[in-house]
Amino acid sequence: xxxxxxxxxxxxxxxxxxADKILQTQPRSANYAIRPTDFHGLFPKMLVDEGDKVKAGTxxxxxxxNEEVVFTSPVSGTxxxxxxxxxxxxxxxxxxxxxxxxxxxxxxxxxxALSRDEIKExxxxxxxxxxxxxxxxxxxxxxxxxxxxxxxxxxKTTPLAPDMDFVVNGQEDTFQTGLNILNKLTDGDVHLxxxxxxxxxxxxxxxxxxALHRFTGPHPAGNVGTQIHHVKPINKGDIVWYLxxxxxxxxxxxxxxxxxxxxxxxxxxxxxxxxxxxxRAINGVNISxxxxxxxxxEEGTTPRxxxxxxxxxxxxxxxxxxGFYDDQVTVIPEGDEPELLGWLIPKxxxxxxxxxFFSFLMPWKKFRLNTNIRSGERPFVVTGIYEKVFPMDxxxxxxxxxxxxxxxxxMEKLGIYEVAPEDFALPEFVCPSKIEMQTIVxxxxxxxxxxxx
Amino acid sequence: MHNLxxxxxxxxxxxxxxxKMYRTFEAFETxxxxxxxxxxxxxxxxxxxxxxxxxxxxxxxLTPVLLFGMWNVGLQHYRAMGEEVAFIDQFLFGLIxxxxxxxxxxxxGLIVEFIFATIRDHEVNEGFLVSGMLIPLIIPVTxxxxxxxxxxxxxxxxxxxxxxxxxxxxxNPALLARxxxxxxxxxxxxxxxxxxxxxxxxxxxxxxxxxxxSGATPLAxxxxxSTIGEASVSQIMESMPSALEMFxxxxxxxxxxxxxxxxLLGGLILVATGVxxxxxxxxxxxxxxxxxxxxxxxxxxxxxxxxVYYHLIMGGFAFGTVYMATDPVSASxxxxxxxxxxxxxxxxxxxxxxxxxxxxxxxxLAILFMNVFAPLIDHYVVEANIKRRMKxxxxxGEKSA
Numbered sequence: 104x105x106x107x108x109x110x111x112x113x114x115x116x117x118x119x120x121x122a123d124k125i126l127q128t129q130p131r132s133a134n135y136a137i138r139p140t141d142f143h144g145l146f147p148k149m150l151v152d153e154g155d156k157v158k159a160g161t162x163x164x165x166x167x168x169n170e171e172v173v174f175t176s177p178v179s180g181t182x183x184x185x186x187x188x189x190x191x192x193x194x195x196x197x198x199x200x201x202x203x204x205x206x207x208x209x210x211x212x213x214x215x216a217l218s219r220d221e222i223k224e225x226x227x228x229x230x231x232x233x234x235x236x237x238x239x240x241x242x243x244x245x246x247x248x249x250x251x252x253x254x255x256x257x258x259k260t261t262p263l264a265p266d267m268d269f270v271v272n273g274q275e276d277t278f279q280t281g282l283n284i285l286n287k288l289t290d291g292d293v294h295l296x297x298x299x300x301x302x303x304x305x306x307x308x309x310x311x312x313x314a315l316h317r318f319t320g321p322h323p324a325g326n327v328g329t330q331i332h333h334v335k336p337i338n339k340g341d342i343v344w345y346l347x348x349x350x351x352x353x354x355x356x357x358x359x360x361x362x363x364x365x366x367x368x369x370x371x372x373x374x375x376x377x378x379x380x381x382x383r384a385i386n387g388v389n390i391s392x393x394x395x396x397x398x399x400x401e402e403g404t405t406p407r408x409x410x411x412x413x414x415x416x417x418x419x420x421x422x423x424x425x426g427f428y429d430d431q432v433t434v435i436p437e438g439d440e441p442e443l444l445g446w447l448i449p450k451x452x453x454x455x456x457x458x459x460f461f462s463f464l465m466p467w468k469k470f471r472l473n474t475n476i477r478s479g480e481r482p483f484v485v486t487g488i489y490e491k492v493f494p495m496d497x498x499x500x501x502x503x504x505x506x507x508x509x510x511x512x513x514m515e516k517l518g519i520y521e522v523a524p525e526d527f528a529l530p531e532f533v534c535p536s537k538i539e540m541q542t543i544v545x546x547x548x549x550x551x552x553x554x555x556x
Numbered sequence: 557m558h559n560l561x562x563x564x565x566x567x568x569x570x571x572x573x574x575x576k577m578y579r580t581f582e583a584f585e586t587x588x589x590x591x592x593x594x595x596x597x598x599x600x601x602x603x604x605x606x607x608x609x610x611x612x613x614x615x616x617x618l619t620p621v622l623l624f625g626m627w628n629v630g631l632q633h634y635r636a637m638g639e640e641v642a643f644i645d646q647f648l649f650g651l652i653x654x655x656x657x658x659x660x661x662x663x664x665g666l667i668v669e670f671i672f673a674t675i676r677d678h679e680v681n682e683g684f685l686v687s688g689m690l691i692p693l694i695i696p697v698t699x700x701x702x703x704x705x706x707x708x709x710x711x712x713x714x715x716x717x718x719x720x721x722x723x724x725x726x727x728n729p730a731l732l733a734r735x736x737x738x739x740x741x742x743x744x745x746x747x748x749x750x751x752x753x754x755x756x757x758x759x760x761x762x763x764x765x766x767x768x769x770s771g772a773t774p775l776a777x778x779x780x781x782s783t784i785g786e787a788s789v790s791q792i793m794e795s796m797p798s799a800l801e802m803f804x805x806x807x808x809x810x811x812x813x814x815x816x817x818x819x820l821l822g823g824l825i826l827v828a829t830g831v832x833x834x835x836x837x838x839x840x841x842x843x844x845x846x847x848x849x850x851x852x853x854x855x856x857x858x859x860x861x862x863x864v865y866y867h868l869i870m871g872g873f874a875f876g877t878v879y880m881a882t883d884p885v886s887a888s889x890x891x892x893x894x895x896x897x898x899x900x901x902x903x904x905x906x907x908x909x910x911x912x913x914x915x916x917x918x919x920x921l922a923i924l925f926m927n928v929f930a931p932l933i934d935h936y937v938v939e940a941n942i943k944r945r946m947k948x949x950x951x952x953g954e955k956s957a
Contacts, residue, residue: 116601118601336948338945338948338949338952339949407594407600409600413599413600413601414599414600414601415598415599416600418596418600435600435601437594438592438594439592439593439594440592441558441589441590441591441592442589442590443558443588443589444588444589444590445589445590446590446606446608446609446612447608447609447612453604454603454604455603455604455605456603456605456830457603457605457610457829457830457831458828458829458830459605459609459610459613459829459830459831460604460605462604472601473594473601474594474595474600474601475590475592475593475594475595475602476591476593476594476595476602477590477602477603477604477605477606478586478590478606478607478608479586479591479593479679480679481607481679481681481682481722481723482681482720482721482722482723482724483723484607484610484683484722484723484884484885485610485884486833486884486887486889486890487833487835487884487889487891487894488830490891496941496944496945497941498890498938498941500889501889501890501934501938516942516945516946517938517941517942518945524598528598528599531598531599531602532599532601532602532603533603533605534602534603535603535605535606535607535609535610536607536723537602537606539597539598540598541597541598541599542597542598
């Protein structure tokens with residue numbers, strides 16, 4: 104086994120509301136949805152009409168720019184409606200669920216007997232292709248490419264992240280099947296990164312057909328971007344793919360059972376959840392099925408529901424839906440109340456990496472943080488603070504500035520190919536000038552992508 | 557309280573009676589209340605630290621120096637007049653002299669900031685909260701108030717706003733204000749007596765002072781005696797205050813620069829809270845010591861023989877190191893760049909002090925000089941990072957070729 108890579112620079116944000124290791128099967132929700140907005144740069148074109156019956160695995164829409172990439176229904180039921188936002192952009196494709204699932208049969212297959220193209224075709228048809236994303240750009244991978252390597256992170260370090268050992272429990276063989284399939288898609292390696300101390304599951308530590316790496320250290324050690332950077336960084340012209348552990352399992356199921364079974368283990372947590380725990384649920388589930396009667400009610404605070412983690416997740420309505428790539432629903436309080444001299448008074452419930460609040464004196468304390476921005480946006484003033492939570496040999500502030508002035512050449516030179524918005528979540532969190540770095544990085548990636556298309 | 561703000565807000569918004577005053581209203585509102593604005597994009601939670609709190613901590617770190625400076629103004633005055641008075645009288649004398657400087661500096665600077673925030677329609681930045689406090693601390697207490705106002709307005713407009721405001725400036729605004737005064741009204745900022753018949757560094761009429769009181773700063777003593785006279789280093793040291801006095805700060809000088817002890821305390825506050833860069837502070841001291849020792853080794857005159865630690869406690873070296881060189885906007889912004897930047901400030905300061913007799917104090921010019929070079933230093937640090945990436949790309953290219 105390879106030596107442990109220790110990530111020194113980073114930050115674990117101590118949030119209250121970690122989940123108990125209890126797995127419940129979630130009662131089936133009345134409706135499910137796929138959100139085209141989960142897939143950056145997607146132009147959806149519908150394949151079904153309102154009222155059509157669909158099975159789990161029936162194509163709902165495809166990508167206008169990439170017609171072979173279809174998106175299929177996670178459950179069987181009736182395609183009910185489209186929810187559109189500004190400029191008629193499609194936000195949600197809603198399915199009214201049947202009581203029981205019927206599956207489209209894609210046929211079982213032994214991955215060892217299939218060619219690379221046959222595997223790709225199966226993934227495309229079943230609607231599982233979007234589970235594979237690529238760097239640079241952090242978008243759905245192109246099926247015309249052969250990636251240099253494929254990366255999978257088998258542990259998460261984001262705040263209140265699900266324990267992947269607990270998630271994979273009982274699905275070890277299917278996970279291995281998924282790895283075997285991915286191995287056929289690249290000429291390089293499938294890199295699996297585990298936590299050097301905490302990862303116990305043999306599904307990860309004894310996985311076959313992979314290059315295993317061990318990491319320790321604070322967040323973002325578990326981010327695939329950090330791992331790629333430290334294992335085999337992306338140079339200009341390289342393409343690497345990456346997937347979530349649970350999507351590898353779903354791919355494994357497709358080949359073992361011949362169906363698109365989009366069920367996964369998700370965690371519901373955060374300071375506002377009464378009983379934070381794990382649930383078995385199907386992709387695109389309506390989160391109200393999990394959160395009803397499970398949210399603290401307090402005078403004067405409204406909860407914010409997030410599909411994903413608090414750093415890079417998506418804000419959803421109380422009856423919104425779980426995102427395609429997410430395995431976590433976090434509920435924290437909104438911070439919409441003005442606070443008298445809030446910048447001056449060091450309350451115990453405030454967390455800061457700087458030592459100007461008391462939080463650094465209480466390393467054991469867990470915080471109930473809210474969504475208040477705390478200040479208007481300012482130009483960059485403080486320096487040296489971003490590097491402390493950014494464990495790559497990339498200069499975060501200089502890269503952000505090059506994006507702000509849209510200097511394509513400089514962005515390239517400063518390493519934009521290696522980063523995704525989520526890598527800038529911590530610099531954005533600590534920024535005293537409250538600069539929206541994740542949004543800026545996404546804009547930078549978009550303009551680079553456009554430049555070379 | 558907040559209801560009251562809500563009540564008057566419509567007057568300042570578009571269509572209200574004073575829409576032009578909105579940014580001013582907003583600045584006061586956000587000073588009183590952290591707004592109830594919530595995150596809409598990106599990270600849902602944010603660090604509790606913001607600009608106001610950052611700047612506030614610099615003010616905290618400046619408070620001991622300010623209070624000591626007030627007392628020292630009184631102390632020097634009564635010394636010059638040959639009177640013995642109680643501690644509280646000394647402090648009150650200084651308070652009455654220093655407070656107007658602070659008020660004028662804040663008022664003139666903030667008015668400019670508010671006007672520019674309104675014209676450009678952005679929120680009022682907090683940067684001047686610190687600059688406005690620094691300016692009165694780095695000038696002699698005898699500076700006429702109108703000069704303070706002119707210098708401050710000059711520094712804020714030419715030093716900051718023409719570059720786009722806080723965060724975009726190249727030079728440290730407070731030092732720019734001081735150097736404006738230094739070059740525009742040299743008689744009020746150097747020498748021993750100003751045109752008004754007052755000492756420059758001590759609030760006392762020169763003709764009424766007791767004979768033993770010269771009013772010269774230690775640096776001026778060193779510079780004049782070593783160039784004009786044939787004085788040996790021990791004679792120079794004798795005509796200066798003792799090292800302990802200089803360390804404690806009971807010497808003539810700009811309002812806030814004299815007490816090395818309390819500046820150290822302020823530096824500790826800045827470093828402990830993480831607001832000030834310890835890299836810069838340490839490397840400025842290292843640069844000063846390096847150059848000082850070099851002078852000692854190759855001394856050709858008495859000034860060069862002066863013990864190197866004297867330079868750390870004389871003049872504005874300590875103040876500049878802790879509060880001026882560390883300004884994150886005008887300093888080098890890269891990690892390793894900060895070491896180079898700081899070190900060179902120390903070196904250049906001593907060069908100016910010792911080698912150039914025209915300017916007794918080198919700290920101000922050294923920092924401004926290095927402010928100009930900071931972007932160049934950063935450029936090379938960034939280039940090094942880029943080269944590492946290019947090398948990696950080439951290495952891969954060669955392997956596959």
